[in-house]
Amino acid sequence: SQQGEEDPQALSIQEGENATMNCSYKTSINNLQWYRQNSGRGLVHLILIRSNEREKHSGRLRVTLDTSKKSSSLLITASRAADTASYFCVGGNEKLTFGTGTRLTIIP
Amino acid sequence: NAGVTQTPKFRVLKTGQSMTLLCAQDMNHEYMYWYRQDPGMGLRLIHYSVGEGTTAKGEVPDGYNVSRLKKQNFLLGLESAAPSQTSVYFCASSVRGPPTDTQYFGPGTRLTVL
Numbered sequence: 619s620q621q622g623e624e625d626p627q628a629l630s631i632q633e634g635e636n637a638t639m640n641c642s643y644k645t646s647i648n649n650l651q652w653y654r655q656n657s658g659r660g661l662v663h664l665i666l667i668r669s670n671e672r673e674k675h676s677g678r679l680r681v682t683l684d685t686s687k688k689s690s691s692l693l694i695t696a697s698r699a700a701d702t703a704s705y706f707c708v709g710g711n712e713k714l715t716f717g718t719g720t721r722l723t724i725i726p
Numbered sequence: 727n728a729g730v731t732q733t734p735k736f737r738v739l740k741t742g743q744s745m746t747l748l749c750a751q752d753m754n755h756e757y758m759y760w761y762r763q764d765p766g767m768g769l770r771l772i773h774y775s776v777g778e779g780t781t782a783k784g785e786v787p788d789g790y791n792v793s794r795l796k797k798q799n800f801l802l803g804l805e806s807a808a809p810s811q812t813s814v815y816f817c818a819s820s821v822r823g824p825p826t827d828t829q830y831f832g833p834g835t836r837l838t839v840l
Contacts, residue, residue: 658834659833659834660730660816660818660831660832660833660834661769661816661818661829661831662831663828663829663830666828706768706769714771714824714829715768715771715785716761716768716769716770717768718766718767718768719768
């Protein structure tokens with residue numbers, strides 16, 4: 619079973635706009651991580667939020683976690699062309715299980 | 727630091743051929759992982775290792791073998807390649823294991839089995 623399912627599957631926005639991606643998971647987790655994957659490259663860790671945290675910021679990234687709804691969101695503010703990538707959420711318990719990702723396209 | 731490197735970057739095999747993918751990390755990480763990524767699917771864990779000399783099965787281990795003879799290297803072997811193993815393979819490493827640790831990924835190996 620996938621421990622991280624992203625929504626939407628694809629998102630296109632104009633440069634400078636904010637991008638919001640959502641993630642749902644099925645079972646209880648200790649933390650939730652977000653990763654970015656540029657086309658043809660490996661994944662890069664963006665941010666980790668623990669199960670006892672509700673919100674976390676890192677630069678232009680803002681992550682929220684609602685354990686009662688088993689959901690998380692990733693907000694990227696003031697998007698740039700370089701943000702074009704796929705974004706994956708990963709629910710962490712004894713294993714990390716990756717979802718299928720949200721493919722974000724920033725239109726210059 | 728080079729981080730996590732993978733060799734080769736691309737490979738084309740014929741059905742039934744064998745090959746070994748090499749993953750190397752220079753961060754002294756204990757944990758190493760092999761994933762495969764297919765179109766429209768997330769990464770799926772093939773095998774992993776929690777330390778030198780140890781290996782364990784992941785979600786999709788059939789058709790693959792692994793070895794971790796040295797802490798810095800994690801090898802993935804295909805004994806008899808099948809078209810279903812056409813995929814992009816990623817190696818990753820981490821200091822500790824799930825759930826708290828960040829995984830560092832290599833650039834990937836694109837394998838095509840004809």
